[in-house]
Amino acid sequence: MEVTKDGHYVLHEQPDVQLLQKKFQTIPSASVDFCVSSCLRATVRLVNLQCCIGETVWCFTTSGMRLVGQDEILIVLAKQEDDFLPPRDIFVHLSEIWLHAKQGNVIGNLGHSIIGLGGSDVGFLGNRNNAGFLFIRQSHQCMAKLNLPEAPYLFGVLMTRWEVPWAKLFPLRLMLRLGAEYRYYPCPLVSFRNRKPVFEEVGHTVMNLLCDFRNFQYHLPFVENADCCMEKGVITMRIPRYRYDQIVKVCQTANEHVLPIGLSFSSRVDAHLVCVQNLENGQYETQAINIHDKGRQITGTSFIIFNASLKGTEMDECRTSVVEDGIMIQTSAPGLEQLKAALKSVKNFTFKALSTPAHKNDEGPSSLPEERNAVVIEWTDERKTCNAGVKSPIDGKDMTGIESRRVSLKHSTDFVNGNLSVRCTEVFLDDEKDPATTTREELDLSRLAENLALATCSVLRMHLYDYRDSGITRIGLRVCLGPDIVEYDVGSKGERFLPPVLMEFDDKIMPLLNECARLWGNRPRLEMELLFRVFPH
Incomplete structure (x- = not known):
């Protein structure tokens, strides 16, 4: 595909291969757009990442995944000597991901995809051990020289078939293990198609029990978003208050003797425990990786297990041990019950380090190295991190922390004008009151969003070609309801539509808002923003 001076795309169904190869002869190369499907485009560029990983790579950047509710995807693949063109297998798999998302199977952070090559003898990217991709968000990694898509986006890291069980059950362990393999914290963004697996047969691991x-x-x-870190003789587990429901569920499903909790990767730590499998004997060992050229001060863990195996101790005493890439907290049965009660009551809790040494008849993993640490479990008022980097098309408002819901194709309607369409793809809801404590029997917000989407699309459809000629592909509608406010805004590319344009929306939108305002009454202010996308039909 080529872009004309007026911003339109020209598709070459049978491009000149030699001419295409010339485009990738220089490094960095020009960006070349490939049409994967009518609604999905992949931009490819050949760049040298000498600044960080020291490799020449193919950078694949998608555009169009958001139409089916999927974050845009980057795949950074190390170039081989016999690569004259970007590998076709990547385009095929991106198409598979798009089709799966269209069916409602969307990939999120630390999600994975499995290759669907059927009976191919060659294997994916020329290696039958390649099984799919682990998808991660960027944290400390360098992104210089990469073509970045619209936020939020995911990086796909190639994984082997031996690593698939970990991608399915404990993806954080796999991500950090890849980081240790390449000494790149927390995990390299570059994929290597012929690398050796970092895990083989699962073997004996504490995860067999969980x-x-x-x-x-x-x-x-x-x-x-809960995390745990070790710092200066103190182990601190931090839980955001907005994850209370998940903590209650964990406490209710755990048995009376063990409380295991899987944690998230935290960007506030500068090092992390890593579980490494010795491929000669299958045993698991503990290592640590840290940010390059920075000493270890705060070390993160991947999980924490509270184990009621101590006897004859105070309720607030514990013994701590490092287990693979996590922490084992041994306490008494009453101590564990007290902890569960504190978690359900949203109260902080502290275990002090056991003052007496371990006894041989103590139950639990006494062979593990004992650490003399106090353990603090605290609730935090941290802001939500969802939709980081997302900006409103109306005025550039930062949408970080505002919950949103992707609109699946089953519940969306395309409004067509010629060979262009418009669709509502996402709904952002910024409610001043906790949704769990708000009764919404009189006003169904899902129905409101649906009616607003239909009304807005009916107006936008008449101007799709004008939007295309102006380079407009994202349009936002923001509505506000409150005791003393009923208003809406429409805009794109960071600018509100002018009043003459908004007059076309008044007849469709204001009757809906006035009726909703009557039902909303004196409840706290509600702000809802709908995102629409213009795309080729």
Whole structure:
């Protein structure tokens, strides 16, 4: 595909291969657009990442995944000597991801995809051990020279078939293990197609007790955005208050003797425990990786297990041990019950280090190295991190922390004008009151969003070609309801539409808002923003 001076795309169905190869002869190369499908485009560029990883790479950047509710994707693949063109297998797999997302199977952070090559003898990217991709968000990694898509986006890191069980059940362990393999914290963004696997047969691991490696029916319970770190003799577990429901669920499903909790990767730590499998004997060992040229001060962990195995101790005493890439907290049965009660009551809790040494008849992993650390479990008022980097098309408002819901194709309607369409793809809801404590029997917000989307699309459809000629592909509609306010805004490219343009929306939108305002009454202010996308039909 080529872009004309007026911003339109010209598709070459049978491009000149030699001419295409010339485009990639210089490094960095020009960006070349490939049409994967009518709604999905992949931009490819050949760049040299000498600044960080020291490799020449193909950078694949998608555009169009958001139409089916999927974050845009980057795949950074190390170039081989016999690569004259970007590998075709990547385009095929991006198409598979798009089709799966269209069916409602969307990939998120630390999600994965599996290659669908069927009976191919060559294998994906020329290696039958390549099985799919682990998808991660960028944290400390360098992104210089990469073509970045619209936020939020995911990086796909190639994984082997031996690593698939970990991608399904404990992806954070796999991500950090890849970081240790390449000494790049926390994980390199570059994929190497012929690398050796970092895990083989699962073997003996503490995760055998918490995950189903045979049928993949259950796994370690996770609490999103909760983290745990070790610093100066203190182990601190931090839980955001907005994850209270997840903590209660973990406490209710745990048995009376063990409380395991899977944690998230935290950007506030500068090092992390890593679980490394010795491929000669299958045993698991503990290592640590840290940010390059920075000493270890705060070390993160991947999970924490509270184990009621101590006897004859005070309720607030504990013994701590490092287990693979996590922490084992041994306490008494009453101490564990007290902890669960504190978690359900949203109260902080502290265990002090056990003052007496371990006894041989103590139950639990006494062979593990004992650490004399106090343990602090605290609730935080941290802001939500969802939709980081997302900006409103109306005025550039930062949408970080505002919950949104992707509109699936089953619940969306395309409004067509010629060979262009418009669709509502996402709804942002900024409510001043906790949704769990708000009764919304009189006003169904889902129905309101649906009616607003239909009304807005009916107006936008008449101007799709004008939007295309102006380079407009994202349009936002923001509505505000409150005791003393009923208003809406429409805009794109960081600018509100002018009043003469808004007059076309008044007849469709204001009757809906006035009726909703009557039902909303004196409840706290509600702000809802709908995102629309213009695309080729």
